[in-house]
Amino acid sequence: MLIILRQDCTNEQCTEVEEAVVRLGYKPLPVPGENRTAICITGNKGPVDPGPLIRLPGVLECITVTKPYKLVSREVHPENTVVRVGGVEIGGTKPVVIAGPCSVETEARTLAIAEAAKAAGATMFRAGAFKPRTSPYSFQGLGKEALVTLGRVREQFGLPIVSEVLDSESVEPMQDYVDVLQVGTRNMQNFSLLKKLGGVRKPILLKRGLAATFEEWLMAAEYLLAGGNEEVILCERGVRTFNDHARNTLDLNVVPLVRRVSHLPIVVDPSHGVGTRERVRPMARAALAAGAQGLLIESHTDPGMSYTDAAQTVSTNTLADIVRDMDVLSGLEPLH
Amino acid sequence: MLIILRQDCTNEQCTEVEEAVVRLGYKPLPVPGENRTAICITGNKGPVDPGPLIRLPGVLECITVTKPYKLVSREVHPENTVVRVGGVEIGGTKPVVIAGPCSVETEARTLAIAEAAKAAGATMFRAGAFKPRTSPYSFQGLGKEALVTLGRVREQFGLPIVSEVLDSESVEPMQDYVDVLQVGTRNMQNFSLLKKLGGVRKPILLKRGLAATFEEWLMAAEYLLAGGNEEVILCERGVRTFNDHARNTLDLNVVPLVRRVSHLPIVVDPSHGVGTRERVRPMARAALAAGAQGLLIESHTDPGMSYTDAAQTVSTNTLADIVRDMDVLSGLEPLH
Amino acid sequence: MLIILRQDCTNEQCTEVEEAVVRLGYKPLPVPGENRTAICITGNKGPVDPGPLIRLPGVLECITVTKPYKLVSREVHPENTVVRVGGVEIGGTKPVVIAGPCSVETEARTLAIAEAAKAAGATMFRAGAFKPRTSPYSFQGLGKEALVTLGRVREQFGLPIVSEVLDSESVEPMQDYVDVLQVGTRNMQNFSLLKKLGGVRKPILLKRGLAATFEEWLMAAEYLLAGGNEEVILCERGVRTFNDHARNTLDLNVVPLVRRVSHLPIVVDPSHGVGTRERVRPMARAALAAGAQGLLIESHTDPGMSYTDAAQTVSTNTLADIVRDMDVLSGLEPLH
Amino acid sequence: MLIILRQDCTNEQCTEVEEAVVRLGYKPLPVPGENRTAICITGNKGPVDPGPLIRLPGVLECITVTKPYKLVSREVHPENTVVRVGGVEIGGTKPVVIAGPCSVETEARTLAIAEAAKAAGATMFRAGAFKPRTSPYSFQGLGKEALVTLGRVREQFGLPIVSEVLDSESVEPMQDYVDVLQVGTRNMQNFSLLKKLGGVRKPILLKRGLAATFEEWLMAAEYLLAGGNEEVILCERGVRTFNDHARNTLDLNVVPLVRRVSHLPIVVDPSHGVGTRERVRPMARAALAAGAQGLLIESHTDPGMSYTDAAQTVSTNTLADIVRDMDVLSGLEPLH
Secondary structure, eight states: OEEEEOTTOOHHHHHHHHHHHHHTTOEEEEEEOSSOEEEEEESOSSOOOOHHHHTSTTEEEEEOOSOSOOTTBTTTOOSOOOEEETTEEESSSSOEEEEEOSBOOOHHHHHHHHHHHHHHTOSEEEOBSSOOOSSTTSOOOOTHHHHHHHHHHHHHHOOOEEEEOOSHHHHHHHTTTOSEEEEOGGGTTOHHHHHHHHTOSSOEEEEOOTTOOHHHHHHHHHHHHHTTOOOEEEEEOOBOOSOOSSSSBOOTTHHHHHHHHBSSOEEEOHHHHHOSGGGHHHHHHHHHHHTOSEEEEEEESSGGGOSSOGGGOEEHHHHHHHHHHHHHHTTSOOOO | OEEEEOTTOOHHHHHHHHHHHHHTTOEEEEEEOSSOEEEEEESOSSOOOOHHHHTSTTEEEEEOOSOSOOTTBTTTOOSOOOEEETTEEESSSSOEEEEEOSBOOOHHHHHHHHHHHHHHTOSEEEOBSSOOOSSTTSOOOOTHHHHHHHHHHHHHHOOOEEEEOOSHHHHHHHTTTOSEEEEOGGGTTOHHHHHHHHTOSSOEEEEOOTTOOHHHHHHHHHHHHHTTOOOEEEEEOOBOOSOOSSSSBOOTTHHHHHHHHBSSOEEEOHHHHHOSGGGHHHHHHHHHHHTOSEEEEEEESSGGGOSSOGGGOEEHHHHHHHHHHHHHHTTSOOOO | OEEEEOTTOOHHHHHHHHHHHHHTTOEEEEEEOSSOEEEEEESOSSOOOOHHHHTSTTEEEEEOOSOSOOTTBTTTOOSOOOEEETTEEESSSSOEEEEEOSBOOOHHHHHHHHHHHHHHTOSEEEOBSSOOOSSTTSOOOOTHHHHHHHHHHHHHHOOOEEEEOOSHHHHHHHTTTOSEEEEOGGGTTOHHHHHHHHTOSSOEEEEOOTTOOHHHHHHHHHHHHHTTOOOEEEEEOOBOOSOOSSSSBOOTTHHHHHHHHBSSOEEEOHHHHHOSGGGHHHHHHHHHHHTOSEEEEEEESSGGGOSSOGGGOEEHHHHHHHHHHHHHHTTSOOOO | OEEEEOTTOOHHHHHHHHHHHHHTTOEEEEEEOSSOEEEEEESOSSOOOOHHHHTSTTEEEEEOOSOSOOTTBTTTOOSOOOEEETTEEESSSSOEEEEEOSBOOOHHHHHHHHHHHHHHTOSEEEOBSSOOOSSTTSOOOOTHHHHHHHHHHHHHHOOOEEEEOOSHHHHHHHTTTOSEEEEOGGGTTOHHHHHHHHTOSSOEEEEOOTTOOHHHHHHHHHHHHHTTOOOEEEEEOOBOOSOOSSSSBOOTTHHHHHHHHBSSOEEEOHHHHHOSGGGHHHHHHHHHHHTOSEEEEEEESSGGGOSSOGGGOEEHHHHHHHHHHHHHHTTSOOOO
């Protein structure tokens, strides 16, 4: 941490700051400047809390230098983490294709979609049993009945299942039916849920929050790793900005950053990231080209009839097109 | 809802859209234009789901006209809601002053702060027992021990207690110690928690989400009212924008809007809204001038020593100054 | 500047960085840490350009500490700047009320509005002769004819005139008719225009850019002062965020910050800041309560018939109400 | 336009709105609903100004349906526009590579960079003679001397030249040296400059504004076309959001949207879009995969020594890598 002193800071105040640093167990190193002095803190093993320092008279601001994340960092764990589930590798050499409808629908329809998705090249199946909805009056998902349907999909097509967990109470009932638990964008900083999932023996797909900074996202993953669960898949799904031409702003700039800074695999959800069916395929291409290790594509045999998110759901034909695009893109020289 | 057809929409496609509207139980009303036709939906009693319509060939976009909120709306409930707790009225004629440290600290210190806050003019006490923290390595609150301390504050000073509830599991243990349950900014769309709190017999202070639109915020409140809990207090606490000169961007534009559109009381938290101690007092003034019905001020007898959020915590002396400002501002002609 | 080295930075690389700092004429001060080393630059008289340093192998990032603004800073010029124009003081003891229609309309109507505005308590008159419009097909202002009308307003009512200057070419023709030249939000970083206006002998009202950081705004003012024009009035008018409930997000958090960091006066434009007529008065109150030294209010004798920005224009009756509010607010203890 | 009436709108007020619509020359079409009535406007040939309508008693809001852009729209001009300059096609079958340093440097160095860029596969050369800088104290470009250098580059290497025009005054002096005039992000809504450039016989590269909506960007292009200049190239270069992990947020979601909605070519500038050298190549790949028709890459033979924007400038070696990536990506099936 770097403590910037005010221009009018007195010698006594400066000494007081240095003493406070010593009391906290660190070493102060004064850096005299033309107009003001700064004090570097050394000897710390992790981030320093600015609380007790910013309050001191004479202090203008405290600039944090040390990164707060640790277990998710590539500096601590240089090799890529590869999450393995039912024969599928996420973070391995081949991008993963996670597909399915936004919500689980009737069993017959869900099985039909799963069959078509598998034929199109999907390697995992994703559909919501419990749906987070902005309105209390909107369809909230089929719940436990949907879990049973997801179990049938896995049994019949051998596709590992991804589904969203909304709260701690649902973790237990989902255990038998779901292979990867998704934490949704609105729950990225639901710390009670993250603590619970840190102790679970299932991989977690952690969606980035609607307005989460890169650091906050990694820190949410840090909760899972600190809790003992190292199988974490990051998922970029667009953030909220002033843009009104798309549901969200897909922030692909994070993809090469995650690849460099963290060892965790990253997948991209272009369906939520752009929010309109016609733009899903070009954005899926862009995500892979940027270095994403997989895609999450809302897809349906009859997209317009989807229970939820119809506007951004593509047909399983388009899904097959996207899988073909992946072959072309696999010709790009690996960067990471 | 208004369905905008593409310029190249054929007569058959147009008929198909009208038939789909009829099948959904509504009445279509075609609106011919120079370049394209639009179809108005009439006969609906609430918002229409665009899902089954946007998918039809010939449809360019669907524009929602009906507002999704209902129970929180002043059109449905014209009189102001006044929440009463322990002799204090929120949403009544006098603004409420909710003060206290960010986190509950030692019992002695917390009681000292409460005493000073009461002397300064605070009418309610707020402090966190369970803290949502970005980092798993940061102080997470004193938990149940803190609840007991809050009980002492109420007993000793007669101040009603506000404290944040992080998850459904904590609702029960908090019942005996806390008078108003706060839903924090990161949990505004934790729908499991909102459903649980809809069934609780305690007022809820609902903070606006970091990147929540006005409508999403009201819809979160709608969950509480739809669940049967009508004692909801809205709290603006700043939103996330590109600004880097303050912790958040306090969006006071919502204050007169809430006052007009909803019957629920609104309070403002300038401490989080600006994030630096020196600017809390001017922003507290601005919030009241804009029409806020109360303030939530992080305050401490020795702000710099706060366990958390020291940089934005004001002294109880400053709190007293803010209470004095309220007297001046009460001279403004009421607008609502 | 603080140069953070990579964890794997070698001793040779570290030495190379130090030598580069010396070559640039500064003094390097190494700060050893547990995991990595940082190098503080000392001996600089202004901000250091990170360009030649960030490129060096071994460097992770460069953190700028020195503020780039100088002439606008209160550290350099401790007393408030008071801009005087035609007997009116901006930045003095009494807030200024700048009112008028968005665009100059017919001479008769403009004079009628000016008369009503003056009666309501306005101390300056503002109306656009040249209008920046998003669409080339929208009304672009009455141009030179409008300037003549503005001259009449000044002559007849003694109100100093504020009007927007769109380009360097218009500076000359505006000289005789306009007392304060307004730089609009879209031109805040039109550096050619700023350089031209630095050499002009008229006060400048500098609106904040739609997405300008606090620092960029002060740096735009710095262009004017560096060019020799010290009569600069800052104007907050809302910024662009994800919010869709208002035309812009009025960022009142900047008001107490400008008051502390700069000696320049700051006024607020709640008309653009919120964009809907009904919310202008509460936001005008909030702006003054936060410490603004004046208001810019779009007002009209028949607001709905305004040539432009009708939705946010208030009646001159409302303007009179706002002036009455100012009396109440003048009872607040001065903070700056 | 759709006019939404208030729930408490009386019959007289409703009639008054209909009469106002008729007076404006349009036809009103009432749409009765359960709670409120709406009035559709028909018979308009372009967007309707809400000004005179929003003011009427009984009106809640006016929703614009007609798009304001016309000449830039693919509905009006279905075939792709191909801009041809010095043997290079922008918007044709092959993506264009515009490369060069941020600023023109010494003649020797600039020629060396041009030679290396051409060898790497660049098809156009771009460098700034006049630089828009946040600080008045930063390097402002070499000006006319730089133009002469750019003339040499064209002469010696046959590369068409792109360079930024900061103001109307510079248009004339640039005529002889520059083939494509760039309008920078800060000038996207400098309407005086846009009007001037509408009358110029040179292609314009129009960068998207820092916080420009999609519609505002197209409307800026509309100014150029309405002025008579149809050779316009759109350039996405990142927008400003809450993100702090990159200089800007590259909004690739616009790429497939421009391709569908407009006939104008679109190129992407990943250098500004991400702002750090290491991430330029992955984002260049992503831009092309999303459908961009060209790239603008800040590149240098010795990036760290760039006069400006060193942190985001890549080496000409990396430029060659990016050109190789283009070959792989050209294998993707065309979508537009």
